[in-house]
Amino acid sequence: MEPKETKNRILDAAEHLFAEKGYHGTSLRMITTEATVNLAAVNYHFGSKESLIEAVIERRLLPLNQLRTKQLKAVRDEARRNDRAPDVRQTLAAFIEPTLSFRNSGPGAQDFIALVARALADPNDTARSVFINRIKPVLDLLHQCLAEALPQIDPQTIFWRLHFMIGSLTHIMHNLDKLPIPTEMMPTDNSFQEITEMLLTFITTGMEAPQ
Amino acid sequence: MEPKETKNRILDAAEHLFAEKGYHGTSLRMITTEATVNLAAVNYHFGSKESLIEAVIERRLLPLNQLRTKQLKAVRDEARRNDRAPDVRQTLAAFIEPTLSFRNSGPGAQDFIALVARALADPNDTARSVFINRIKPVLDLLHQCLAEALPQIDPQTIFWRLHFMIGSLTHIMHNLDKLPIPTEMMPTDNSFQEITEMLLTFITTGMEAPQ
DNA sequence: TTGTATTTCAAACGTTCGTTTTAATCAATC
DNA sequence: GATTGATTAAAACGAACGTTTGAAATACAA
Numbered sequence: 467m468e469p470k471e472t473k474n475r476i477l478d479a480a481e482h483l484f485a486e487k488g489y490h491g492t493s494l495r496m497i498t499t500e501a502t503v504n505l506a507a508v509n510y511h512f513g514s515k516e517s518l519i520e521a522v523i524e525r526r527l528l529p530l531n532q533l534r535t536k537q538l539k540a541v542r543d544e545a546r547r548n549d550r551a552p553d554v555r556q557t558l559a560a561f562i563e564p565t566l567s568f569r570n571s572g573p574g575a576q577d578f579i580a581l582v583a584r585a586l587a588d589p590n591d592t593a594r595s596v597f598i599n600r601i602k603p604v605l606d607l608l609h610q611c612l613a614e615a616l617p618q619i620d621p622q623t624i625f626w627r628l629h630f631m632i633g634s635l636t637h638i639m640h641n642l643d644k645l646p647i648p649t650e651m652m653p654t655d656n657s658f659q660e661i662t663e664m665l666l667t668f669i670t671t672g673m674e675a676p677q
Numbered sequence: 678m679e680p681k682e683t684k685n686r687i688l689d690a691a692e693h694l695f696a697e698k699g700y701h702g703t704s705l706r707m708i709t710t711e712a713t714v715n716l717a718a719v720n721y722h723f724g725s726k727e728s729l730i731e732a733v734i735e736r737r738l739l740p741l742n743q744l745r746t747k748q749l750k751a752v753r754d755e756a757r758r759n760d761r762a763p764d765v766r767q768t769l770a771a772f773i774e775p776t777l778s779f780r781n782s783g784p785g786a787q788d789f790i791a792l793v794a795r796a797l798a799d800p801n802d803t804a805r806s807v808f809i810n811r812i813k814p815v816l817d818l819l820h821q822c823l824a825e826a827l828p829q830i831d832p833q834t835i836f837w838r839l840h841f842m843i844g845s846l847t848h849i850m851h852n853l854d855k856l857p858i859p860t861e862m863m864p865t866d867n868s869f870q871e872i873t874e875m876l877l878t879f880i881t882t883g884m885e886a887p888q
Numbered sequence: 889t890t891g892t893a894t895t896t897c898a899a900a901c902g903t904t905c906g907t908t909t910t911a912a913t914c915a916a917t918c
Numbered sequence: 919g920a921t922t923g924a925t926t927a928a929a930a931c932g933a934a935c936g937t938t939t940g941a942a943a944t945a946c947a948a
Contacts, residue, residue, distance in 0.1 A: 493904075495906095506908080506909090509908080586852070629845075634848075636844065669841070706934080717896075725937080726937095
């Protein structure tokens with residue numbers, strides 16, 4: 467077997483199964499069966515089940531956060547160059563759209579989004595703290611951009627509205643395929659793109675609300 | 678032991694532990710130990726672990742949803758009586774505030790809120806579907822009220838904004854005690870009340886946003 | 889008090905879990 | 919081609935899981 471092939475197959479299977487069944491709901495036997503590798507391979511390559519989910523999260527979160535950071539800085543610096551405040555919708559889009567385009571980059575990425583959305587609500591401290599530690603610098607940057615964009619709003623209020631936004635984002639990301647959606651409510655096609663536009667409008671308006 | 682005493686002690690312990698550790702993360706041995714009842718008592722009184730979590734959810738959700746329904750109908754009927762559209766903020770408050778006052782009604786209620794917030798993100802179909810089936814009529818009523826309050830907005834858009842709101846609500850409810858909140862961001866006191874006010878402003882404005 | 893139904897209890901059931909062990913296999917270097 | 923180190927393989931480990939059993943204890947009506 468190719469070098470790194472086994473590790474990647476384990477990571478792919480783990481990503482898929484953790485997303486679908488959660489951490490506790492997924493056994494190493496499920497993972498190694500789906501990856502068609504030996505049961506002992508997980509402990510050999512990753513040490514433990516906990517270290518495995520850490521590796522799953524880090525593999526995708528690093529490039530995603532780098533992209534988010536790059537786009538946020540682009541919006542901020544462009545505004546500073548023109549000596550004006552950043553646009554709120556642009557700022558929020560810089561954070562949200564990498565998530566969207568990342569989600570559409572492949573089925574593995576979709577699994578990862580579901581996994582992360584769940585990690586935030588998961589009792590498993592490992593998954594949650596890995597995720598929170600990695601995303602915190604990006605959230606700080608987003609908060610800073612929004613504070614520049616909305617000087618009339620108390621930074622404390624912006625902070626909480628940021629979390630309201632994260633709740634909306636993760637809830638939709640995670641439940642889009644599961645919600646009992648009446649057919650007449652379902653957008654005809656490009657549904658995810660349409661819903662993202664609606665989300666962006668919703669949170670932009672909420673973010674700009676007078677206190 | 679008092680009649681029903683055993684069942685209620687099991688329900689209380691299960692509520693607490695499911696909220697703290699999730700469904701898969703909680704064993705019947707943990708529950709029966711905390712409830713100081715025999716291990717077999719769960720299967721005797723409830724039949725199975727799955728039926729237990731159903732009973733946990735139904736015990737609290739029924740009265741909570743009754744209260745929500747009552748308040749929503751009060752807002753709607755008051756508006757109809759005066760021949761005007763319901764107020765959006767009042768409508769949303771009718772849904773959200775029972776959750777808030779319920780949460781503050783005791784430690785068991787707080788556990789339950791955490792449990793429900795998690796049930797929405799839990800891979801366990803049992804918990805999620807019990808919750809969704811019970812809350813669906815309330816959401817339909819809320820959707821109907823908002824459609825009356827916002828005739829200029831497409832009902833489909835209202836539907837999705839409703840889910841954005843639920844995401845914000847559950848995220849905050851569930852993570853309030855866990856988020857790494859800088860001390861300068863934390864409201865001084867009555868924090869939950871203050872945050873709820875901010876949430877209400879955020880989602881009301883987002884709900885009223887032009888399409 | 890006796891008889892009956894309900895509830896509690898300790899013990900064990902079979903399964904599945906994450907992990908470890910030991911040997912076999914593979915790849916690359918001398 | 920032999921040697922060495924990295925990887926894979928099969929099997930077993932003890933622990934914990936949800937559930938079941940059958941007897942003991944309790945409650946309550948006759």
